[in-house]
Amino acid sequence: xxxxxxxxxxxxxxxxxxxxNDLNLTLYPGSIIGLLGPNxxxxxTLIKLINGLLTPTKGSILINGxxxxxxxxxxxAYLPDSIYLNRWMRVEQIVDYFKDFYxxxxxxxxxxxxxxxxxxPKSKLSSLSKxxxxxxxxxxxxxRNASLYVLDEPIAGVDPAARxxxxxxxxxxxxxxxxxxxxxxxxxxxxxxxDEVIFLNRGNVVLHKSVDDIREEYxxxxxxxxxxxxxx
Amino acid sequence: MKFVxxxxxxxxxxxxxxxxxxIALGEYMPDSKIAxxxxxxxxxxxxxxxxxxxxxxxxxQGILYSVRGSGWYVASDISIAKQMLEVVLEExxxxxxxxxAALGYTVEDVKSYVKEWxx
Numbered sequence: 001x002x003x004x005x006x007x008x009x010x011x012x013x014x015x016x017x018x019x020x021n022d023l024n025l026t027l028y029p030g031s032i033i034g035l036l037g038p039n040x041x042x043x044x045t046l047i048k049l050i051n052g053l054l055t056p057t058k059g060s061i062l063i064n065g066x067x068x069x070x071x072x073x074x075x076x077a078y079l080p081d082s083i084y085l086n087r088w089m090r091v092e093q094i095v096d097y098f099k100d101f102y103x104x105x106x107x108x109x110x111x112x113x114x115x116x117x118x119x120x121p122k123s124k125l126s127s128l129s130k131x132x133x134x135x136x137x138x139x140x141x142x143x144r145n146a147s148l149y150v151l152d153e154p155i156a157g158v159d160p161a162a163r164x165x166x167x168x169x170x171x172x173x174x175x176x177x178x179x180x181x182x183x184x185x186x187x188x189x190x191x192x193x194x195d196e197v198i199f200l201n202r203g204n205v206v207l208h209k210s211v212d213d214i215r216e217e218y219x220x221x222x223x224x225x226x227x228x229x230x231x232x
Numbered sequence: 233m234k235f236v237x238x239x240x241x242x243x244x245x246x247x248x249x250x251x252x253x254x255i256a257l258g259e260y261m262p263d264s265k266i267a268x269x270x271x272x273x274x275x276x277x278x279x280x281x282x283x284x285x286x287x288x289x290x291x292x293q294g295i296l297y298s299v300r301g302s303g304w305y306v307a308s309d310i311s312i313a314k315q316m317l318e319v320v321l322e323e324x325x326x327x328x329x330x331x332x333a334a335l336g337y338t339v340e341d342v343k344s345y346v347k348e349w350x351x
Contacts, residue, residue, distance in 0.1 A: 032279055164277070171273050174280045192237060193279045212242040212282070221239035 002064070004029050004148055004179055005050065009059035012045050012203075019045040021203035022059065029147065030176040032193055034211075034222070035183040037200030038230050043183040044081060046200070047152050050181075051078045064147065074103065077146035081153045081183075083133050085125055091136060092121035098140050110143040113169065131158040138166060142173050149180040155189060163189050187223040197222055199229060235276065243278055247286040252295060252316035260306045266296070268303055 005027040012020040020042045027033060037043050048054040049061055052068030063072040085094055091114065099105045114121060117135055125133060134157050141149060155163045163186075170180060171193060184190055191197075191211065199207040206229065211222055218225055235250050237243055254260050266272075269287065273280040287304050290296040295313050298304050307313075332342045 031281065167277055168274055171277070171280060172270070174270070174273070188239075191239060192243060192277055195279055195281050212244055215240060215242045219240060224240070 002029075003027070003062070004064060005181075006062040006065075007046075007049075007059070008061075010046075010049065010056055010061055011058040012042075012049060012054060013057045019203055020049070020056075023204055025198065025205055025208070027148075027179055027181070029179050031195035032170065032174070032180045033182070034187070034190065034194040034197040035181055035200065036185075036187060036197055036222075036226055041200040042203040043200055044152060045203075047078075047150055047181075047183060050148075050150055051076060075147040077102075077141045077144040077149045079137055079141040079149075079151040079154055081156075083137060085133075085137065087126040088124065090122055090124050091119060094125065094136070094140065095121065098143070102144055104145040106143050106145060110139055113139045113143070117165065131162055134158055135162060135165070138169065142169055147178050149178065151180065151182045153184055154182060155184060155186055160189075167193055187226055188221070191222040194222070199226065201230065237276065237278070243282050244285045244289065247272075247276060247278070247283060248289050249316060249320070251286065251290060252313045253320065255295065255306055255310050255313035256317045262306055262308045262310050264306055265302075266304050266306060 003026050005025065007023055007025040010020055010023040010025075011018070023042070023046070035043050035046070045054065049056060050063065050068065052073065061068060064075060066072050089097070095107060095110050098110070099107050111121065114136070117132075117139075119128070119132060119136060125136070128136065134154075138151070138154055141151070155166050158166065167190065170182075174180075182190065182194075194211045196208065196210050197214070198205055214220070214222055214225055220228070237246055251260075251266070260266055267275060269280050269283045272283045276283070287296055287298070291298060293312060294309070295307055296304050297307055329339060329342060333339075337345075
């Protein structure tokens with residue numbers, strides 16, 4: 001199988017602070033992966049490196065064999081941890097914007113998902129609640145036909161019912177050619193949809209395993225194992 | 233039948249067990265089509281790969297069969313699925329005796345209590 005994401009000795013320093021430290025990681029297509037770790041463990045740094053928003057201090061990162069750039073942005077759909085869309089725009093304008101921007105954007109799918117959530121395409125982004133804004137962002141990202149979806153904290157701001165919606169959206173859009181990387185602190189809410197998890201600590205991978213293997217080996221849920229590994 | 237996943241155990245065997253029980257209880261008839269991998273994944277809120285693995289395991293055990301381009305079907309012979317009922321009976325009974333033992337009741341105590349039990 002070809003590697004979708006390949007990181008070798010990947011390091012990132014902010015001044016003296018070592019955010020990622022010789023991280024090695026390989027991901028393949030067809031799985032849903034949880035990126036878990038305490039605050040400041042390097043999750044967002046890794047995600048920003050994947051998206052070419054940061055450059056490595058040392059080591060290499062390849063997506064489908066290419067370093068982050070124009071080619072990789074075509075196949076990576078990224079949901080940042082904060083809302084970045086223009087507040088004055090209407091939902092339909094943003095959909096058009098995405099259509100112009102990404103060749104793989106599926107307009108009908110976006111409208112279908114918006115319809116299910118009763119979000120009017122005419123509404124201005126500024127008039128939507130925080131949770132609904134986040135849902136719009138997720139819909140835009142999942143409407144792309146990408147190879148790698150990178151979701152940074154997709155469920156932090158939404159209510160439990162909407163979390164179920166987010167989870168079913170991820171399941172619904174699952175395709176064996178693509179992988180989804182999800183960073184989150186809300187492990188319990190999401191662990192049943194994960195194939196594998198990555199535990200990050202101090203800029204390094206401390207565990208990378210299939211979720212069912214974890215349950216079988218430790219007799220514990222991922223959430224419980226996390227609490228144990230990162231006990232303080 | 234209500235189905236609750238135990239997140240402390242591997243999910244795939246739990247789904248296998250649940251489907252066996254559905255077949256054994258006649259919710260799915262022999263040779264009928266069952267939910268697609270994606271539908272079942274949405275229904276259980278689990279990863280489609282987990283359902284796929286469960287279906288494949290059940291196929292090896294002769295409980296399901298797949299038809300290319302069509303989907304998954306219940307085997308004509310559902311005797312294997314029915315054995316799952318006994319497995320669950322045994323498991324739950326053992327659990328029950330265990331938890332009663334923790335309260336200090338012997339197997340004999342519990343048996344005589346059960347005999348008198350009016351449901």
